[in-house]
Amino acid sequence: MNNRVARCSMFVTPTNPRFIDRAWTRGGDVYILDMEDSIAPAEKARCRTLIRESIAKASRAGASIYVRINKPFVDADLPYAVWPGVDRIMLPKTESAAEVRHAHEIILRLEKERGIPPLSIELYPMIESALGAVNIGEILTATPRRIWSMGGGGGYDMAVSLGIEMFADFDQYAFPVNHVALAAMALGIEATGGVFVPNPSGRVDQADQAVTQAAALHVAGIHHAGALHPAFIAPLVSGLSPSADEVAWAHKVVDEFDRLSGEGESVGTLDGSMIDKYEHEKAQRTLAWAAACAAKDGYKARALERAQAAEAGR
Structure with a gap:
């Protein structure tokens, strides 16, 4: 199976049985088991204990599995996130090479302990602040662990970092998103962002928005997109495949x-x-x-x- 085909990556919440038990029926290429923003502080500990069984549940229909951990709880989260069947660990709000190296060392130890080929799990630094965007070069070259695709520089956290509105009818993320994309491409890493599609309403459940997004990404040669709602899955998978x-x-x-x-x-x-x-x-x-x-x-x-x-x- 080609784990690099990730036309639609959708976040799912391990603590919600309604989401995790039926994820495999949705048709996504990737499911991101979220330990971060969608999990209330009081539920973090319980979420950790659900990750291993959630890997098996969400991947039943052939989807790849990513896990998004919490920046303040890297040491606590990773032992619950690194298991056979995980393709990528997502490190939110990354701002320095030191953060990446620290996570890499823990993952490497866990890979060896759990019979996972060393360096086989990708460590994906999420660029969600001005400092992270400025330091993108050192972040992407911090460890020998391969990063095959890279996008970032937008989203809710970047909006807070820059003091801007998340949803608008103009591209307020143009510089950070394209800065991250160019840095990735200069290192031979596939860029997975950088195309602006207006969405001033902030709706994340409208399939026609996904169709528009897929068309824009396709023209730009970008094959990957994220989703927060199942309505986006089919349009993105279809729209990011060659006709x-x-x-x-x-x-x-x-x-x-x-x-x-x-x-x-x-x-x-x-x-x-x-x-x-x-x-x-x-x-x-x-x-x-x-x-x-x-x-x-x-x-x-x-x-x-x-x-x-x-x-x-x-």
């Missing part, structure tokens, strides 16, 4: 460029569009992403079938 027409066109471009190259040519036209090495590279990326999405969807479909059969047999 059949895009795949067919990519095959035509590759075939035509190969023909041109065989004849010693480097530029040509196809149905009125220019074909050159840049279009060829773009087409190859489209086909690679389509193959990854197909593999993920196939894995999820088989897992869903097994989960449904198990439910029927109860």
Whole structure:
């Protein structure tokens, strides 16, 4: 399974059985088990004890599992968050390389103790303050632990840090979001943010908003998005996958460029569009992403079938 296909990542609350028990039926690529903002202070301790069983529940239909811990409680949270089946630990409000190194060392010890291949769990620093954005370079290079995608610089906490409104009809996060994205790309890390979609109402449950968001991200070459409501899952998964027409066109471009190259040519036209090495590279990326999405969807479909059969047999 390709754990890097994360077209829609949705937060779920381990302390709410209604959310966690049915997450596998929603069709998401990723479920983020939240130990942070959605959990009341009085419930933090109980939430820790529910993470391990929640991993099995939320991943029944083939979704990847991330866990978001609490910045003030890193030492207390990580022993409850690092288990086989977890793909990523999310470290909120990261502002320095020292924070990343500290979490990395704890995760590495737990990986060794629990039979998890060392460095296999990604440590994802969440950039949610002005200081975190300024220090993004040192944060991303703090440890040998691989970071395969990176986005940040927006959201509720950044709004508080900058003293701005969270929801507006203009892009108040333009600088921090794109600063984080450029820093990631300079290090060979895939950027997963940076496209502004107006949402002045602040609604997070409208599917048409997800359709608009997916279209904007797709044009920008971004394949990943987050969701707070199940209504976003299907539009994001569909909208961030290559369409059949895009795949067919990519095959035509590759075939035509190969023909041109065989004849010693480097530029040509196809149905009125220019074909050159840049279009060829773009087409190859489209086909690679389509193959990854197909593999993920196939894995999820088989897992869903097994989960449904198990439910029927109860």
